[in-house]
Amino acid sequence: MTRNVFVGFNDTPRSERALRFACSTFPDDEIAVLFVIDSHTDPTAATGWGNTTDEFEEWIDSRTEYAEDVFARASGIAGEYGVSTEPRLGFGRVNRAIVDYHDQYDPDFVVVGRHGRSRIDAVLAGDIYERLVRSSDVPAVSVRESWVERPAEGPRRVLVPFDGSPSAEIGLEWACDTFPDLDVVAMHVDSHKRGSAIRKWTDDEADRSAWVGEQRERSEEILDRARGIAERRGVQLETLTGFGPVDEVVSDYTTTERVDLIVLGVRESSGLRSYLTESLLDALIQRANAPVVEIRAGGPDE
Secondary structure, eight states: OOOEEEEEOOSSHHHHHHHHHHHHHOTTSEEEEEEEEOTTTOTTSOOSTTOOHHHHHHHHHHHHHHHHHHHHHHHHHHHTTTOOEEEEEEESOHHHHHHHHHHHHOOSEEEEEOOSSOHHHHHHHTOHHHHHHHHOOOOEEEEOTTOOOOOSSSOOEEEEEOOSSHHHHHHHHHHHHHOTTSEEEEEEEEOOOSOOOOOOTTSOHHHHHHHHHHHHHHHHHHHHHHHHHHHHTTOOEEEEEEESOHHHHHHHHHHHSOOSEEEEEEOOOOHHHHHHHHHHHHHHHHHOSSOEEEEEOSSOOO
16 A cells, blocks of 8 residues: 655754654655745744745745755655655645645645644644644644654554544554554553442452453454454454553554554544533653654544
């Protein structure tokens, strides 16, 4: 299967990191490089109330010429991996240009470099990735500063945290549809958010074992749903069960095992629930030792 991938690239360390991730992880796929001439973020842009249309047009021409150097740099990086890239030039706000490119060419996902700051700080600073995931349904892979390039040999693995919710199902469906040739792993993390038990200190061990068994049975039921999603798509799914806070479990797993990408199904919500959701999501993204792509569900989970 050949995927269509495009990378936002402006010859900065962040965008180089994104391009290197795309080329090293998906060397057999089609990779396009998008450079956007954006007067709002480009430090060379002419500013001031006295600027004329001619001055702005001259600036556009100069940046168009500069784009040749940007694409040459991108081609050189891709060439290190034996990969060729398709150059694309955009005009306007970067996040809007990415959405327009997605609508026009229908790639599987976009790859962008991301600052190491928290999501809230990134929003305040106008981070392109944060604006993108909040204003569109474009699947965007964020590659953080801590990303470490993986060896070319060995199996490539996609991890999907799966709790049986509608948003998690959408995330797993996307992973199976987009990466049927990779090893897809569904992980259910039992964080004990549901279900509890009160026992007397004198209760025997059988009571405690029964409660543990109930938790395992519930986890297996959830993973059976994940297996059904994968089976309907002809994908062989590996399943795992973890215990504890989700961000810690995912961090531990991605530290000890090779994971090339984490797919998160994320629900749309508002108010306090949105803040809590974003806080938990931020913790997971900050601690995970692999790039993350968020797949947005259309409504709140049950």
